[in-house]
Amino acid sequence: MKPALIHKIIPHSIVDGPGNRTSIFVQGCNLKCAYCHNPETQQVCSNCGICVEKCPTGSLYFENGEVLWEEEKCDSCGSCIQHCPYHSSPKPKWMTAEEVFKEVEKNIPFIRGITVSGGECTLYPEFLQELFILAQKAQLSCLIDSNGTTDLSQYPKLMEVCSGVMLDVKAWDRKKFKRLTGGENEMVKKNLKFLAHTNKLEEMRIVCIPGEVDVEDILEGIKTTIGDKSRNIKLKLIKFRNHGVKGRLKNTNSPSDEYMKDIQRKALEMGFQHVNIT
Ligand code: SF4
């Protein structure tokens, strides 16, 4: 039984897939996106201790060289995350699938499914598989929100119990992807094809930032890669907002509503049929 480092669990969310869902955020990511709005989920805490003295409620303390968190004392002021220079948090907990599912179970009368996000949740494939088996037994749909850098074709059992993947397509051009995220996008393209052809592509997501993200190039790339499948898969155009961003784009403004509508119009003209702006 492999645990995952859990950043937080949101009991009810209506922004992480269809219907009301419990959203589980893991800690740790293999990309460093310049526009990440959850930068505190990127790194696993190194126990440097900087945040301990910044905590106004004494919720953080050292024990055997590890920074520990007393949840009962915490007032969620955010000072620890604000002062962490390493894009981390002292609060995540290692939890097994059973432990996470116990939290999910409390919400069952009110939710349609669960979504696991991050950080990058596919860094914990065994945990995901175990959690989804439990959730499916309870008739819950199970979605993954992913940056697409893990080869999902290597996890057939996980894909069997996964209802769908919401895939970020951050850039099509290799150099632009590297500049934006620090990583490589070969695998994202491979996953796009794999998920579309196995009917597991729940949604494609593009964060729109004029001058940084070439949305038309991404749309062309998607169409060339998955052809007519692109018509019936949801496409979400996400308006960049710098709230919470700590990376290079922290002072970049949001695109205008007109820009977003123009991109949406272009996507529709290209044959995408389910295009939403958020
Ligand atoms: S959010 Fe962080 S700094 Fe604030 S009280 Fe909780 S542990 Fe302390």
Ligand code: SF4
């Ligand atoms: S959360 Fe950040 S500042 Fe606090 S101990 Fe961990 S790495 Fe250091």
